[in-house]
Amino acid sequence: MIGVEETSSLPLPDAFLDFLNQHDLDPSIYTATDSIPRYIRIKPGYEDLLEEIESDIRCKLERVCWLPNFYHLQPDVRIASSKAYQEGKMYGIDAASGAAVTALDISVGDHVLDLCAAPGAKLCMMLDILGSSGSVTGVDIAKHRLAACRTMLQKYSLGDHCRLFVADGTSFSFLPVRIHSGSPLQNENADEFASGEKSEVYREWKSRRPWKERKKEAIAREKGVSKLFSPTQEPELIFYGRYSGVVGMRKNELYQKMPISEVLQLGYDKVLVDAECTHDGSIKHVQKFEQWGWTTFQRRVLDAERTDDLTVLQLQLLTNGFRLLRVGGALVYSTCSLTFAQNEDVVERFLSENTSAEMQGKAAYNRPLWSGLSPNPVHSGSLVHRAAPFYHLARDF
Numbered sequence: 001m002i003g004v005e006e007t008s009s010l011p012l013p014d015a016f017l018d019f020l021n022q023h024d025l026d027p028s029i030y031t032a033t034d035s036i037p038r039y040i041r042i043k044p045g046y047e048d049l050l051e052e053i054e055s056d057i058r059c060k061l062e063r064v065c066w067l068p069n070f071y072h073l074q075p076d077v078r079i080a081s082s083k084a085y086q087e088g089k090m091y092g093i094d095a096a097s098g099a100a101v102t103a104l105d106i107s108v109g110d111h112v113l114d115l116c117a118a119p120g121a122k123l124c125m126m127l128d129i130l131g132s133s134g135s136v137t138g139v140d141i142a143k144h145r146l147a148a149c150r151t152m153l154q155k156y157s158l159g160d161h162c163r164l165f166v167a168d169g170t171s172f173s174f175l176p177v178r179i180h181s182g183s184p185l186q187n188e189n190a191d192e193f194a195s196g197e198k199s200e201v202y203r204e205w206k207s208r209r210p211w212k213e214r215k216k217e218a219i220a221r222e223k224g225v226s227k228l229f230s231p232t233q234e235p236e237l238i239f240y241g242r243y244s245g246v247v248g249m250r251k252n253e254l255y256q257k258m259p260i261s262e263v264l265q266l267g268y269d270k271v272l273v274d275a276e277c278t279h280d281g282s283i284k285h286v287q288k289f290e291q292w293g294w295t296t297f298q299r300r301v302l303d304a305e306r307t308d309d310l311t312v313l314q315l316q317l318l319t320n321g322f323r324l325l326r327v328g329g330a331l332v333y334s335t336c337s338l339t340f341a342q343n344e345d346v347v348e349r350f351l352s353e354n355t356s357a358e359m360q361g362k363a364a365y366n367r368p369l370w371s372g373l374s375p376n377p378v379h380s381g382s383l384v385h386r387a388a389p390f391y392h393l394a395r396d397f
């Protein structure tokens with residue numbers, strides 16, 4: 001364990017040093033400011049553009065051998081002005097996020113649930129892997145963050161097989177739509193003129209929302225209704241792609257609750273629970289507080305009550321994500337916190353309460369690694385970028 005005195009010369013507030021000390025974490029990882037590696041992922045099919053991209057961004061890209069399509073680049077290189085970025089052929093995503101998605105082992109045709117999806121880097125990668133098959137359902141409680149995710153899907157033309165719900169992941173309960181006819185309109189004979197919101201048929205999604213919807217939102221804004229989702233609200237579908245299974249359905253079909261027996265057969269093949277956390281493993285995030293102020297950091301990150309509430313939330317998210325998994329399916333639980341409390345402790349508690357769950361492997365900062373990934377997804381050389389521990393669980397029955 002590293003004592004606070006030993007590290008007092010570091011530009012970190014005492015409260016954070018205490019937090020690190022309490023959780024047996026090494027403060028020196030937060031001082032490697034110049035050397036935090038960055039990564040990009042080139043969309044499958046565009047690998048041949050490598051040389052073109054390199055000359056565009058004037059930087060040699062180093063392939064990450066243990067993560068397909070990932071390349072390492074120098075921290076100071078700007079990619080936003082490059083043609084490949086603007087055309088959506090590559091995007092920035094850290095290697096630890098890539099490792100969590102890779103651990104899901106997504107296969108063609110899988111129906112995937114991303115329970116804490118925004119801002120959506122992992123969701124984009126899932127859709128990239130699925131190509132023109134299966135589906136991804138993204139859920140997040142913060143509408144503005146999920147709206148940013150929708151923008152990203154449109155930018156990268158990845159949304160065809162995706163639907164996005166603003167909802168509480170601890171109670172979300174919609175199953176994937178498993179029947180795909182290959183046609184965007186599954187149910188062309190559905191009665192377009194049926195009256196009442198519940199029986200309206202979903203037509204192709206348009207970025208320009210109907211007048212009725214915009215008016216409802218304007219009224220809510222005027223009344224000062226909170227931007228945050230309330231547990232009593234029903235999930236709000238803010239985007240669906242042509243092949244997400246939604247087009248042609250009626251609202252009451254999409255929103256129907258399924259009995260548990262159905263979930264066991266028809267639940268998701270893969271679930272990612274990338275839970276809300278203290279973000280202490282995201283070095284860049286922590287460094288931002290140098291500008292935002294350490295008082296804000298203390299309030300947002302270190303508040304003991306909030307941290308306790310977080311572990312409750314994490315367990316609830318994990319439990320609900322697992323509930324929606326079909327028998328034989330797999331779930332990855334990940335956070336960007338390095339603490340045992342938000343990782344091992346949550347997973348252990350979950351395993352003790354769910355006998356049908358089996359641990360398949362894990363990767364964690366400074367802890368035994370999941371054997372399926374090598375080298376350590378958290379470290380790149382001797383540098384730590386964004387340590388995101390993850391746990392790979394399977395549903396046996």
Ligand SMILES: C[S@@+](CC[C@H](N)C(=O)[O-])C[C@H]1O[C@@H](n2cnc3c(N)ncnc32)[C@H](O)[C@@H]1O
Pocket residue numbers: 097115116117118119120121122123139140141142145167168169170274275276277313336
């Ligand atoms: C670590 S971020 C997810 C990052 C995301 N998976 C990605 O790759 O971009 C955690 C997210 O959980 C969301 N969140 C917090 N509480 C939630 C809840 N009860 N249900 C669903 N999402 C929640 C937050 O709004 C936040 O966007």
